[in-house]
Amino acid sequence: MAQKELKEFIDNASQIYLSHLSLDCVVFGFHDGQLKVLLLKMKNSDRWSLPGGFIKQAESMETAAIRVLNERTGLDSIFLQQFHVFSDPGRSDNKEKNAHLRRAGIAVPAGHWFMQRFLSVGFYALVDFSTVTPQPDAFSDDCAWWDIGETGQLILDHSRILFKALEVLRLQLHYQPIGYNLLPPKFTMPELQKLYETILGRKLDRRNFHRKILSYEILRPLKEKRQGVAHKAPQLYSFDTIKYQKALKEGLGGI
């Protein structure tokens, strides 16, 4: 059985989108002390993919990325950052594409737009897990958060794209503040620390972390503490958005 939407999309794509170019989004979230990534499961396939799409004829990459992410997952006005162009001639494997079209019962002529070689621009975003409700689009039958490292083999070179995004994220951590988009508006110091530890993949000293983060002066202590938890109630913080933005621009060390 053919998928009406996919057929229609493929038939019209060459009129609407640039050729040879696509984009893929690596959306990171954080929950339960785990770094997550948002993935789509395509219909007629048992493999998962990064939410990706194509660029309209007169659209900037950045605009396209925001639009694509919204169309494919329902996420709204997310700040996406480009991080790498993936251009290996073998990356957009026609065998894999053909197999998928066959399962969907769609035939496309050889030399069709969809069968081109594609280069993909990778974008990444950090989002607050708790405020987001992913919705799969018409091409997918699931949209879900996966633990980093438990995604298994993604389609095409998407595993590589994910890995590269993670590498860039780790590097950024050393000279830019992180957390504003990954944590809820109010959070505790141990929660922020857990986030850092998860991204870096190693333990940090609780007390030194506390001092260090405070020295950046990007946090505002709130007048409340987290209630209903076992043990001592931890102080709640929120980010000082003004200073946070400043630190994003100028770096943390004030180098």
Next chain:
Amino acid sequence: MAQKELKEFIDNASQIYLSHLSLDCVVFGFHDGQLKVLLLKMKNSDRWSLPGGFIKQAESMETAAIRVLNERTGLDSIFLQQFHVFSDPGRSDNKEKNAHLRRAGIAVPAGHWFMQRFLSVGFYALVDFSTVTPQPDAFSDDCAWWDIGETGQLILDHSRILFKALEVLRLQLHYQPIGYNLLPPKFTMPELQKLYETILGRKLDRRNFHRKILSYEILRPLKEKRQGVAHKAPQLYSFDTIKYQKALKEGLGGI
């Protein structure tokens, strides 16, 4: 008078190159205490441009960048690093392109490959000024080093591309060693310091810089000193390539 080469190139381009995509190279060199950038002056134009070009149908971006830089400037086997995709819909201005074609006496039909909107992938490289002899290609009548900041207005958005490359270079300086490709094989500590000062745009303390760099253990003191200079003969160094490469991968702080 038409330029045979340009006409031929434009006529055949759509058969050979991907559509909508180009690349531009920002090649940095260092000479006389000045950071330089390699520019081309197009024939029939008084404005300068970054060496740029197009991507063949089955070529990776990285391969294309090396090829383009070689074809356009004669530079050989240069390591180029992608740093940003420039995709503003207005960046590839048809007014400017048309004016140039008119001056060259070339007519291209509306809707021609060359009149497409182009996205450009920016690459940058650091090269040893002294070992390089730039040669303009058939489309250009000059290929020369310019002081950063004295380039004037470049074509299209090339000034912006150059600025962005410089921004990335400055950022890199804080966590990666630099100099191997910008200095001759043998150099003195003050020369290396001058390079850092030029890129950073500020003075550094001579003695602290000395100690700091040595602590990275990426330099090998040679048994010779620079001869024939006024005042005390400075010690010559070369990079320890093994350790340099290691530092490139792992970062300097050992973060």
Next chain:
DNA sequence: CCAAAAGTGTTGTTTTTACACCCATGA
């Protein structure tokens, strides 16, 4: 012998690291 640039040393300050201790809370 002197001016100018190169090399080395010292010292006080700041930052980082590795801890020990106290506090609050639910079970």
Next chain:
DNA sequence: TCATGGGTGTAAAAACAACACTTTTGG
């Protein structure tokens, strides 16, 4: 009341910054 996690202090070590002094060279 006790185990557990949260908050604060402190001292040693390392890194950094600011400087003074010595050495070498060409003129």
